[in-house]
Amino acid sequence: MPAPKVRTKWRPTLALIVYVVLLAVMALPILIVIWFRAVEVSSNRMAPAEIVALAVVAMLTLAIAYVLTRTITGPIDALIARTEEIARGGKGAIRPLESYGTREIAVLSQSFLDLAGKLVDRTEYVGSFAAHVSHELKSPLTAIRGAAELLRDDDAERPMTKAQRLHFLDNIVADAARLDVLLQRLRELAQAETPVAEGKSSIVDILPALRGQFPALDISGKGDTETSVALPREAADIVFANLAENALQQGATLLELSVSADARTTVILVRDDGGGISEANRQRIFQPFFSTRREQGGTGMGLGIVRAMLSAHGGTIRLLQTAGAGAEFEITIPV
Structure with a gap:
């Protein structure tokens, strides 16, 4: 408020x-x-x-x-x-x-x-966040429990086929993987909101690791990529990995990081050629657990983690208007 x-x-x-x-x-x-x-x-x-x-x-x-x-x-x-x-x-x-x-x-x-x-x-955010976390954890847990009960109660007189058993086992594995992703995002969010490390990094430092983590994306850097910003290496890896994953989920094949700097701040434009973000969703993308790609594994926490991580180090992020396809984010952070 x-x-x-x-x-x-x-x-x-x-x-x-x-x-x-x-x-x-x-x-x-x-x-x-x-x-x-x-x-x-x-x-x-x-x-x-x-x-x-x-x-x-x-x-x-x-x-x-x-x-x-x-x-x-x-x-x-x-x-x-x-x-x-x-x-x-x-x-x-x-x-x-x-x-x-x-x-x-x-x-x-x-x-x-x-x-x-x-x-x-903060109090309202914690209450809302706890409700969302409870819901997000409950859904895969309920699915795992249901599949396990069906496997346990398999009738010897009318046993499941091998295909049915594999189907339920695959569901358990998929839901367990989703829980693992959710817990990883929660750890990243906790790290973003309680930063203890200080340090600097640059785009040229994180590009090799980012390319190795997302080989399906053609990731490039432009401008003052060697300029150091007040963002520790681990925090920078989390920020740009979440942005790259978000672009990949939107069907992007290209990701460009364009850097410009002055004496006090650095502006990083992150562009992709994916499906973009609809006008109806522009105001909701930073809300916790909001995702348009939930069936493809989206947790809806990536951009929230990015904003929290940048805010903890004096930076900001906003979504820019784009004329064509794709999405473009503007990150501003002290040098």
Whole structure:
């Protein structure tokens, strides 16, 4: 969910308020001294001037206390109350405060709203992801169990033919292979979201391994392929292997990696000549477990892993519009 934005307007800094308050406090005794020097003290009894001076001091003190409460204590207490409300109410409680007082508290509140929004999104993502994982694992497990039960309950009087037995065994092997692929994707996704390694790599480094892993694809590199980017070799292998596998599943025979770089970022265009991505699916391709090639072994996790891996290293990926056949992705990553 997009985080609510703090309304932009001029607010005094906390330092300004502190300095003004200190100057006001320092000015009080000076004003009192000047006042009494201007007035003759004729008796030991408290003169009306003294009463007025004390009243003025009391009023100024109360005013200073009100300013501090209004600009500092009040917004902080409101922010504390809002955190407790969010803890109880979730997404509905994520909204701006009524007043912020100082610029620093406004910035703090915006950072808190951003963090709260990300935590809520993360919680919803974990819940949705767990449901998808449960469904994806349950389907092949159910098929394996069903085939195994049929094989176990084979009737001696009416036994299965060899072809039927091989059919069920092939189904078990295929579903076991699908489970293995799902678990491999889950490991890659976990690695993408909790990166620990740092390092650099370049397209020229990963091309040989990529060609060996996907011999059916004619993979080429263009441009600044020797430019190093802030992506460890293992992470780069995972990113481009998933993109190559996605292209292969779409019927591609060519895969081109075109690299351009400046002083701060590198842009890598990944093009293929496969079936492309339909307009209806363009907004869904990065959703977990979305696949149009499930029957051919697609898990729907590849592009999600690519995005998570790049995001963990400060990069981004987006799908570009293409005039002809195939798909084209733009990867931007720091050098």
